[in-house]
Amino acid sequence: MICSSAGNHAQGVALAAGVYKIKAVVVMASNATPSKVQATRDYGAEVVLHGNIWDEANEKAKQLMQERGLTYIHPFDDLQLIAGQGTLGLEVYEDFPQIDVAVVPIGGGGLISGVSMALKASNPKIKIIGVESSDGPAMKRSVEAGHVVTLDKIDTIIDGLRVKRVGEHTFSVVQRFVDDIVTLPDKDIFEAMLWIMSRCKLVVEGAAAAPVAALLHGLIKASAGSRVVAVLSGGNVNLDQLKGLKWN
Amino acid sequence: MICSSAGNHAQGVALAAGVYKIKAVVVMASNATPSKVQATRDYGAEVVLHGNIWDEANEKAKQLMQERGLTYIHPFDDLQLIAGQGTLGLEVYEDFPQIDVAVVPIGGGGLISGVSMALKASNPKIKIIGVESSDGPAMKRSVEAGHVVTLDKIDTIIDGLRVKRVGEHTFSVVQRFVDDIVTLPDKDIFEAMLWIMSRCKLVVEGAAAAPVAALLHGLIKASAGSRVVAVLSGGNVNLDQLKGLKWN
Numbered sequence: 001m002i003c004s005s006a007g008n009h010a011q012g013v014a015l016a017a018g019v020y021k022i023k024a025v026v027v028m029a030s031n032a033t034p035s036k037v038q039a040t041r042d043y044g045a046e047v048v049l050h051g052n053i054w055d056e057a058n059e060k061a062k063q064l065m066q067e068r069g070l071t072y073i074h075p076f077d078d079l080q081l082i083a084g085q086g087t088l089g090l091e092v093y094e095d096f097p098q099i100d101v102a103v104v105p106i107g108g109g110g111l112i113s114g115v116s117m118a119l120k121a122s123n124p125k126i127k128i129i130g131v132e133s134s135d136g137p138a139m140k141r142s143v144e145a146g147h148v149v150t151l152d153k154i155d156t157i158i159d160g161l162r163v164k165r166v167g168e169h170t171f172s173v174v175q176r177f178v179d180d181i182v183t184l185p186d187k188d189i190f191e192a193m194l195w196i197m198s199r200c201k202l203v204v205e206g207a208a209a210a211p212v213a214a215l216l217h218g219l220i221k222a223s224a225g226s227r228v229v230a231v232l233s234g235g236n237v238n239l240d241q242l243k244g245l246k247w248n
Numbered sequence: 249m250i251c252s253s254a255g256n257h258a259q260g261v262a263l264a265a266g267v268y269k270i271k272a273v274v275v276m277a278s279n280a281t282p283s284k285v286q287a288t289r290d291y292g293a294e295v296v297l298h299g300n301i302w303d304e305a306n307e308k309a310k311q312l313m314q315e316r317g318l319t320y321i322h323p324f325d326d327l328q329l330i331a332g333q334g335t336l337g338l339e340v341y342e343d344f345p346q347i348d349v350a351v352v353p354i355g356g357g358g359l360i361s362g363v364s365m366a367l368k369a370s371n372p373k374i375k376i377i378g379v380e381s382s383d384g385p386a387m388k389r390s391v392e393a394g395h396v397v398t399l400d401k402i403d404t405i406i407d408g409l410r411v412k413r414v415g416e417h418t419f420s421v422v423q424r425f426v427d428d429i430v431t432l433p434d435k436d437i438f439e440a441m442l443w444i445m446s447r448c449k450l451v452v453e454g455a456a457a458a459p460v461a462a463l464l465h466g467l468i469k470a471s472a473g474s475r476v477v478a479v480l481s482g483g484n485v486n487l488d489q490l491k492g493l494k495w496n
Contacts, residue, residue, distance in 0.1 A: 033496055035446065157494060157496045158495075158496055159496050186494075190492075190493070190494065190495060191491075193495060194487050194490055194491065197451045197487055197490075198283065198451075198487050201450055201451045201452070201483035202449055202450065202451065203445045203446075203449045203450065203451060204449070205495065205496075206495055206496055235449035237495040237496070238495055238496060239442050239445055239446050241493060242442055242445075242490070243439075243442065244438075245438070245489060246405060246434075246438065247406075247438060247441060247453065247454055247485040247486055248281055248405045248406055248407050248453075248454055248485070248486065
């Protein structure tokens, strides 16, 4: 099988392929986070690096699919994948049925599609808020336009949020089940990563820090006492830059 | 009340004093981790910075105790404190009674004293291994000498491991209930911090990374299939140096 991915879908496909002893090819952008590339290879997949953004890697994946006769698994605009990601919403509801608001990052929109449908099906009163980088708000622009739009340019460097064009399925789900989309710049999201490290002792990647960043910046409208869940969607960051640091 | 501390006991005392509405004075070394100093102040304690190492801060604390008529709480050589830290061992055993080996960092020896007594009382077959920095192995030297020794010099910069002279009580417990003490340099311990960030997605401080570092370096003798617990004793690190980093 073959997929394109910013990096976390890559690892999921590589791991699943290994479990089922299927050959997997993963196409990632040349500037993908090195730790994600390495982890994908360690799970046993062949990694092809192409282009500077997921959209370009995806074109390459479709080409290789044709050439090699592989089965293609889209990283976000796939109904079975969305259903799988919905299990996160079901688990949240099982653990914390008092939830009033869920804040979820949006890249291509797969995660928030699954989570929003699962939570709204469990309790329609739960508010779902999406978060994008203002340096590349592909879903927000699409919702505002009323149809899927392709961004002319994209400045966010956060790989999990860096998509020029969201999916048709995900757009349709978000339009229907997501109550609001808020945005803030990469800079504020990176600061929230440090806040999460300091207060929660957790390492999360930029996309995962975006919901917390939105909360810290007061972008989420919720009444006092609201029970809010932030989805921390991944923890694969470039730690090479921390080598040799003294921590005390 | 008053205490001296490298930083985590400081926060515990400050928090407890706040709960019971007691005034707390905490003496820390001038080079204490800034985040620990700030957190201790945020919990409501008066922080006095003195000396370059816990041992010097502790002399100051004893002096202030006399001058101001305060109650002194030792950061490791206190039987009630050790009993409190033993609850960590009880919790480990409750959650994971199959445990074969526990690996615990040693600074002044309070944590490992409580944990070793609790685990040995639960199952005497459990092996307890202590870990110190080879840049300041105050407990290992004492056990080898058969009595508490004061190190002439200490090079470790890891605050939770940086003690020139361990306690009399803790020495006596470690001598009796700890099966082995292994050491490795700060450098290897800092590398293990990054490994823990990468694989466990957790932020831990140097002292907490020491047991994992010892495991990664093959210093813990245990037969294949052994069930090993590493105690991650804290997560207060200097994150200021990460400000402004780009993570993708």
